[in-house]
Structure formats: structure tokens, C-alpha cells
Amino acid sequence: MCAGTKDDEIGTFQNLMNTYPKGILSVVSDTWDLWKVLTDYLPKLKEEVLARDGKLVIRPDSGDPVGIICGEDRKLEGTLPKDKGVVELLWNIFGGSINKEGFKVLDPHIGAIYGDSITTERAEQICQRLHDKGFASTNVVLGIGSFTYQFNTRDTFGFAMKATSVVVDGVRREIFKDSITDDGIKKSAKGLVKVDIIDGEYVLVDQVSKEEEEEGELQIIYNDGKFYNDVSLQQIREKINKCV
Numbered sequence: 001m002c003a004g005t006k007d008d009e010i011g012t013f014q015n016l017m018n019t020y021p022k023g024i025l026s027v028v029s030d031t032w033d034l035w036k037v038l039t040d041y042l043p044k045l046k047e048e049v050l051a052r053d054g055k056l057v058i059r060p061d062s063g064d065p066v067g068i069i070c071g072e073d074r075k076l077e078g079t080l081p082k083d084k085g086v087v088e089l090l091w092n093i094f095g096g097s098i099n100k101e102g103f104k105v106l107d108p109h110i111g112a113i114y115g116d117s118i119t120t121e122r123a124e125q126i127c128q129r130l131h132d133k134g135f136a137s138t139n140v141v142l143g144i145g146s147f148t149y150q151f152n153t154r155d156t157f158g159f160a161m162k163a164t165s166v167v168v169d170g171v172r173r174e175i176f177k178d179s180i181t182d183d184g185i186k187k188s189a190k191g192l193v194k195v196d197i198i199d200g201e202y203v204l205v206d207q208v209s210k211e212e213e214e215e216g217e218l219q220i221i222y223n224d225g226k227f228y229n230d231v232s233l234q235q236i237r238e239k240i241n242k243c244v
Contacts, residue, residue, distance in 0.1 A: 001031040002175035002188075003166045010041040017048060017056065026057040026113055030179040034060050034068070035081035038089040046093060050109050057141070058086060061116035063181035069114055069140055070129035082181075086112045087130060087139050103136040115143020164189045164206065174207065194218060 004012030009032065016027055029037045037058070042049070049056050060068050071078055071085025078084045084092070087106070096106040114126075127137040166173050174191035189206040194216025196203050202217065220228050 001028045002163070002177055003168065003173070005173070006032050009037070010044065013037075013041060013045060014048065017045075017052060021052060021054075023054040024057060025052075025054060026059050028061070029058045030060040030062045030181055031177050033180050034062075034086075035180070038086065038093075039081050042090075043093050049094070050107070052109060055109055055111050057111045057113050058090065059113045059115070060086060060181065061114065062179040062186055063183075065114050065116070065118055065122050066125045066129060068181060069112060069126050070133065074129060074132055076133055087135050088133065090139075091135070099136055101136075102134075103131070104134050104139075105136045106139045111141070112139060113141040113143065115141075115145065118142050118144055162188045165192050 001009070001012060004015075013027060016025060042058075062068075067082070067085065069086050071083050071088055073079075073083035076084075076088065078088075081089060090106055090110050090112065091104055094107040094110045096104055099105050123142050126140065126142065130137055130139065162177070163175060166175055172192075176188045176190040178187045189204060191207040192210060192213045193204060193206045194208050194213045195218050196205060196216055205212075205216070208216075222228070
């Protein structure tokens with residue numbers, strides 16, 4: 001999603017739907033502004049979504065899962081998008097049906113998934129709040145992973161690996177994630193980067209030129225399918241021990 005542009009994120013959605021015209025298509029939707037996706041882009045794409053032979057699944061993964069999926073307001077028709085949440089906003093756009101238990105079920109062409117920081121407690125809260133708003137729990141899929149089982153994630157150690165720059169049609173483009181529903185921890189570096197050593201500490205500098213990137217401490221590991229700089233585990237341990 002980052003490889004698309006912030007100014008034409010709706011175009012990225014269209015490209016993905018054209019590339020995958022059938023089946024379930026899950027799209028990360030909080031790269032920049034989840035609420036704009038739900039209140040601006042999806043209403044414009046409504047007919048295209050309903051014409052697909054499959055389901056478009058909206059995937060946020062930043063912020064409080066309960067509030068994001070169900071809204072901060074426990075009653076229907078909140079004032080702001082964040083008051084309504086993903087499921088209610090999707091219902092307002094695409095509608096759906098009422099099941100035999102009397103709960104709202106989204107149109108089969110649209111759905112939601114949340115797979116970040118889900119615990120059994122949060123899963124119960126999501127189901128309960130959807131119930132209180134009259135929505136079936138089947139409107140959302142909850143992903144369960146390391147956070148649920150061990151409470152250890154990439155954020156535990158402050159580590160994540162993300163692309164920061166791509167070349168599209170021969171033109172280099174800065175890419176980044178900066179979700180408005182996040183507290184800033186997932187905001188990523190942008191463009192070409194270099195790492196300097198300042199007072200014995202590694203310091204990351206982003207949005208540099210190609211020449212500046214090559215001046216830093218970073219080294220090429222993979223390039224065009226070829227592996228460079230083969231380092232053994234023992235060498236890594238020796239280097240770490242020198243820094244301790």
C-alpha cells in the first residue's frame with residue numbers, strides 16, 4: 001500500500017481490485033488515514049466493490065482494536081467516524097441483511113479483519129460491543145498471533161523491517177506508513193536512508209540522496225537475487241560482545 005501514493009490511495013484500491021477480480025481481497029487500509037478510506041474512498045468505489053466476484057476485506061492494524069472495529073461510541077450513529085468504527089461505517093455504505101437472530105450482517109462483498117494486538121479479552125469486548133450495536137460478530141475476522149499467546153511482538157524489542165523506497169516506472173518514490181489511528185510507534189522512515197555512528201551510537205537518517213546513502217554504515221545484503229556479506233553467527237556474537 002505504501003508503494004502507491006498518499007494522494008491516490010483510491011487508485012491503489014482500484015488497481016488491487018482489477019488485479020484480483022475474484023475471491024477474498026484483504027487490503028491494509030490504515031497506511032495513512034483509515035477514516036478517509038471509509039468515508040471518502042469506499043463510497044466512491046461502492047459499485048466496483050459490489051460488482052466484484054468476491055469480498056473486499058478492510059484491514060486496519062493500528063490503534064485500539066475495540067475502538068477501531070466497533071467505534072468509540074457504544075451506540076449507533078455517532079458524530080465522528082471514530083465514534084462509529086469500521087463495521088458501522090461499512091454498514092452505512094454497503095448495507096446488508098438481518099440474520100435470524102436479528103443482527104445486522106454486512107453485504108457479502110465487504111468485510112473487516114483485525115489481526116494486531118488481539119487478546120481473548122479484546123476479542124470478547126469486540127463481540128460484546130458489536131452485539132450491543134446490533135451487529136453480528138461474523139462481520140469481522142480476528143487474527144490471533146504472538147501477542148495473544150506470549151505478549152511478545154516486534155514492538156517488544158522495538159524492531160520492524162519495512163521498505164522505505166521503491167522505483168515505479170523508473171522513478172524513485174519515497175514510501176512510508178504514518179497512520180492517524182496509531183500513537184506514532186508505527187511511523188516509519190521515509191525514502192533512502194543511511195546509518196551514521198555519532199558518539200558511539202547508531203543514528204538513522206532518512207530522506208537522503210543515493211550518494212549520502214552509500215556514505216553510511218549500511219551494507220548491501222541482497223541485490224538482484226544475489227547474497228552479499230556472508231556473516232556467521234559467531235561473528236555477530238563477537239561484535240555484540242565488543243559493544244557491551
